[in-house]
Amino acid sequence: MNTFSNIKELFSALKKEENLLSEMFKKRKSINYKYEYALDLVENNDNRIQYLLNRAVIRQNGSNLEINDLFLQFFEQVLDANEEINVSYINESLEKITQNIQYYLNEANEQRKYNYLRTVKTTLRNIGNITLRNVVDLKRNVDNTFKNEPNYKNKKAKLINLDTKRKDIAKLIEQTEKLVSEREVTFFTTATDEELSRIIVQLKMQLGKCTHNLIEIERQIIDFLNQIQYQSSVIEKLRQIKYLKDQYILETSTDIKTVLANNNSVIFEPNPQYSLKLSLEYLQANEDAFASIKKIAKRVKAGVKLQRPVADKISDEYLETQIEEEIQINLEEVKNGFMASGYALFDFVLHYNFTKEVSFDEKITIYCQLISQYEHLFEITEKFQEKENIDFAIVYPK
Numbered sequence: 001m002n003t004f005s006n007i008k009e010l011f012s013a014l015k016k017e018e019n020l021l022s023e024m025f026k027k028r029k030s031i032n033y034k035y036e037y038a039l040d041l042v043e044n045n046d047n048r049i050q051y052l053l054n055r056a057v058i059r060q061n062g063s064n065l066e067i068n069d070l071f072l073q074f075f076e077q078v079l080d081a082n083e084e085i086n087v088s089y090i091n092e093s094l095e096k097i098t099q100n101i102q103y104y105l106n107e108a109n110e111q112r113k114y115n116y117l118r119t120v121k122t123t124l125r126n127i128g129n130i131t132l133r134n135v136v137d138l139k140r141n142v143d144n145t146f147k148n149e150p151n152y153k154n155k156k157a158k159l160i161n162l163d164t165k166r167k168d169i170a171k172l173i174e175q176t177e178k179l180v181s182e183r184e185v186t187f188f189t190t191a192t193d194e195e196l197s198r199i200i201v202q203l204k205m206q207l208g209k210c211t212h213n214l215i216e217i218e219r220q221i222i223d224f225l226n227q228i229q230y231q232s233s234v235i236e237k238l239r240q241i242k243y244l245k246d247q248y249i250l251e252t253s254t255d256i257k258t259v260l261a262n263n264n265s266v267i268f269e270p271n272p273q274y275s276l277k278l279s280l281e282y283l284q285a286n287e288d289a290f291a292s293i294k295k296i297a298k299r300v301k302a303g304v305k306l307q308r309p310v311a312d313k314i315s316d317e318y319l320e321t322q323i324e325e326e327i328q329i330n331l332e333e334v335k336n337g338f339m340a341s342g343y344a345l346f347d348f349v350l351h352y353n354f355t356k357e358v359s360f361d362e363k364i365t366i367y368c369q370l371i372s373q374y375e376h377l378f379e380i381t382e383k384f385q386e387k388e389n390i391d392f393a394i395v396y397p398k
Contacts, residue, residue, distance in 0.1 A: 329355070
């Protein structure tokens with residue numbers, strides 16, 4: 001089996017065959033992906049499929065193709081589409097942290113101590129993320145099992161196994177909290193690292209969220225198991241009734257007539273509907289509500305004449321026309337005067353006779369606007385002058 005020589009080659013292969021891998025990933029559970037299906041997505045070029053087969057990106061099972069388990073697991077974890085609950089990883093991570101803490105405390109070299117510390121921080125961060133993802137996967141699996149598993153015995157067995165997984169995750173959360181808060185107090189006290197403190201705070205928040213979700217999952221599993229038990233007993237009774245009915249001994253062997261006569265269930269009656277009272281503000285302001293009220297009034301034939309309240313007359317002072325004049329500076333006119341003057345731009349703007357009173361700060365703004373809009377017409381030199389503690393470039397017309 002060939003392998004990728006570097007990560008660039010790997011990314012290039014995944015990018016080139018993204019259509020094929022994307023299609024195979026989407027249909028990984030629904031159908032067996034035929035070899036001829038893959039040929040359609042690689043332009044009938046068999047060499048491209050063989051390239052992926054030789055590098056174990058995909059594998060062939062008879063006439064079917066499958067994504068290799070390593071790549072499939074990677075895609076599912078990155079895309080958060082994984083359904084497997086992996087508690088062994090958390091347990092291994094706890095052991096890894098304990099070992100690296102011991103190495104850190106035994107080490108005198110600062111560089112090697114930092115490497116052990118970095119491993120601890122990375123593992124703690126991964127524990128929080130993996131635990132949270134396992135809880136999410138556990139909840140999704142519980143829902144899918146109860147809703148989609150057709151076999152009652154398998155449904156019950158799967159829910160019991162998922163409850164075992166829940167207990168395992170809860171134990172690992174407890175062990176992680178003890179590791180951080182009790183077992184390795186010396187390490188977390190001596191390893192004064194700001195990033196480590198942030199990671200521990202984030203980890204505790206994630207574990208707390210996981211604990212609350214596990215409590216809800218436990219309640220849900222118990223509820224689902226009770227529903228399965230109830231449904232199983234109902235189905236069993238229905239089977240017995242059907243057997244007696246098929247043997248024509250239902251009425252003679254049971255008291256079904258008496259039971260039905262004494263049963264006053266109203267399960268076949270429609271659910272009661274209660275009217276919703278609308279607020280007066282809504283009825284007064286909404287056009288649709290007012291139209292509905294008029295229709296109801298016509299149907300009831302009430303003698304009350306409905307009329308929308310009329311607003312007061314608008315005051316004349318709101319209708320008076322007010323004119324506000326503002327004198328605008330014509331930059332085009334200022335530019336034309338500068339092009340004909342031969343002076344430096346800032347001196348020209350400083351002494352220009354504007355149609356209104358212009359402050360020194362406003363003249364600076366006009367100077368910058370002229371350069372910004374007409375840069376192609378100006379010659380901006382490398383010389384500078386100072387005016388009121390402001391340096392400005394000397395600009396001449398071209």
